[in-house]
Amino acid sequence: xxxxxxxxxxxxxxxxxxxxxxxxxxxxxxxxxxxxxxxxxxxxxxxxxxxxxxxxxxxxxxxxxxxxxxxxxxxxxxxxxxxxxxxxxxxxxxxxxxxxxxxxxxxxxxxxxxxxxxxxxxxxxxxxxxxxxxxxxxxxxxxxxxxxxxxxxxxxxxxxxxxxxxxxxxxxxxxxxxxxxxxxxxxxxxxxxxxxxxxxxxxxxxxxxxxxxxxxx
Amino acid sequence: xxxxxxxxxxxxxxxxxxxxxxxxxxxxxxxxxxxxxxxxxxxxxxxxxxxxxxxxxxxxxxxxxxxxxxxxxxxxxxxxxxxxxxxxxxxxxxxxxxxxxxxxxxxxxxxxxxxxxxxxxxxxxxxxxxxxxxxxxxxxxxxxxxxxxxxxxxxxxxxxxxxxxxxxxxxxxxxxxxxxxxxxxxxxxxxxxxxxxxxxxxxxxxxxxxxxxxxxx
Numbered sequence: 001x002x003x004x005x006x007x008x009x010x011x012x013x014x015x016x017x018x019x020x021x022x023x024x025x026x027x028x029x030x031x032x033x034x035x036x037x038x039x040x041x042x043x044x045x046x047x048x049x050x051x052x053x054x055x056x057x058x059x060x061x062x063x064x065x066x067x068x069x070x071x072x073x074x075x076x077x078x079x080x081x082x083x084x085x086x087x088x089x090x091x092x093x094x095x096x097x098x099x100x101x102x103x104x105x106x107x108x109x110x111x112x113x114x115x116x117x118x119x120x121x122x123x124x125x126x127x128x129x130x131x132x133x134x135x136x137x138x139x140x141x142x143x144x145x146x147x148x149x150x151x152x153x154x155x156x157x158x159x160x161x162x163x164x165x166x167x168x169x170x171x172x173x174x175x176x177x178x179x180x181x182x183x184x185x186x187x188x189x190x191x192x193x194x195x196x197x198x199x200x201x202x203x204x205x206x207x208x209x210x211x212x213x214x215x216x217x
Numbered sequence: 218x219x220x221x222x223x224x225x226x227x228x229x230x231x232x233x234x235x236x237x238x239x240x241x242x243x244x245x246x247x248x249x250x251x252x253x254x255x256x257x258x259x260x261x262x263x264x265x266x267x268x269x270x271x272x273x274x275x276x277x278x279x280x281x282x283x284x285x286x287x288x289x290x291x292x293x294x295x296x297x298x299x300x301x302x303x304x305x306x307x308x309x310x311x312x313x314x315x316x317x318x319x320x321x322x323x324x325x326x327x328x329x330x331x332x333x334x335x336x337x338x339x340x341x342x343x344x345x346x347x348x349x350x351x352x353x354x355x356x357x358x359x360x361x362x363x364x365x366x367x368x369x370x371x372x373x374x375x376x377x378x379x380x381x382x383x384x385x386x387x388x389x390x391x392x393x394x395x396x397x398x399x400x401x402x403x404x405x406x407x408x409x410x411x412x413x414x415x416x417x418x419x420x421x422x423x424x425x426x427x428x429x430x431x432x433x434x
Contacts, residue, residue: 002431013423016420017413017416017420018413020419021413081423081425081426082419084426086422088418095319099311099313099316102312105397105414109415109419111422149425152418173428175421176418176421180322189428191424191425193420195417196234197317197322198234199234199235199238201328201393201410202234202237203231203233203234203297204392204393205297205299205303205328205391208298208301208303208367211390211408214219
């Protein structure tokens, strides 16, 4: 996705949240400045990689002097859109939807939970993290009145496309899809991010297998 | 992490689950062979990237002739350790732990759910996906008898380190940590993968912000 007309590789964009999290940790420890070398050691990427990554967004630091952490944290947060207060809804209030609704980190990152929707009579009306679960029949009304920016989809696989169609029709700007089914849309103004929880388990499995092989010699 | 003595970059390893998932989709459509060019168009990475990635693991295909999908799928699965039947436990049976316990994709990928643990009297004894939730006091006994390979941690942040210490002491091989707290260990035989659910939301937010800027400008 472009930044100020420059194409930024996806891998670089995917590293931004990690930088952001890590800088947040340093801030909590009242650390004021850090060199790209120190940041590199801590984050297990090369210092030149960090400088290259930051250059896509215009630099940020002075060489030899290091980065001002507070400034870098705010700037990366701004680039990530975390200061926009994006209003977020969760569609699907099963275990995963409930876990995400209660996920305090989302609010810490600036996202505002604006609504939760489900089709099940058992769940509708329940209060999760201060929000009453609404029926799916209310979705269009809610979208007209509250204009949410982001929808997190934790619905069953077979329901994803139909739900996504309604959200896109209603003007949603981004979909975070946990549902393991690809969303088809011709609307190029909607951002879609698919989350595959099993990918991390597979990566872990790769590491375990390599470690056993090394141990066996 | 090394593969047959060669260092494989983390970004390459992280792409393997994506290849694996995508090849699985092609298999379901009864497609037998695919060129790296076709794979590249579908997956939105360059064909030379795919060839480079696969070269870390010894190639797999014949140039001009394409890849045999079934063979490639099995081989990547094997590299990822998905044929090892790694026995997995979930520690923390809150909403997220329950969602993961019911996550059918884990079983499809070859992981065997062997146990679920919690400290809460309300949850202990409940049956989730055919497994009865055990009290944490049973953890050491269970580990001696059932020798699980992987533990998925969905416990509160403050509890992570103590739980990880017990699991490592008990001989766990890998930890998938959803708990937003770093795990410290000097045991280099344990693989640790940290999952940050808010990273995907931040990446989505980046895309939304860029799209709004383009629309405005």
